[in-house]
Amino acid sequence: MSEQVAAEQASTAPVSAQVGGRGVLLVPHRAPGVDKGALPPEYQRIPAVVQQAAGPVMTRQVGEALGLNTGGRGALEPLRGKLTKLADRGRLRKLPGGKFTARL
Known part of the structure; x- marks a missing residue:
């Protein structure tokens, strides 16, 4: 259980790196001039899946569309x-029921 909690905290903590001696977020905030190409590769497909959906989507639906294993306990937490x-970061909208939609 502690490993799962640690993995979840690591996946939700802002990740930064040093570029030119300055700290930068690997998943930058949405802003004018910052396109989805600035996202790490594993993050670029997620907004596309959410945008293609007919309405709000659950995590499981996104995982299935990405071809991830969605059957195991805790498999969807990352x-x-x-x-x-x-x-x-302003790239998606999270609804109160745990569903996600594209940010217009």
Whole structure:
């Protein structure tokens, strides 16, 4: 259980790196001039899946569309962390019921 909690905290914590001696977020906030190409590769497909959906999507639906294993207990927690991180950075909207939609 502690490993799962640690993995979840690591996946939702802002990740930064040093570029030119300055700290930068690996998942940048949505802003004019910052396109989805600035996202790490594993994050680039997630907004596309959410945008293609007919309405709000659950984490499981996104995982199935990405071809991830969605059957095991806790298998979706890393993806849920990525979806939440994208929502926190303004790239997706997180609805109260735990569903996600594209940010217009």
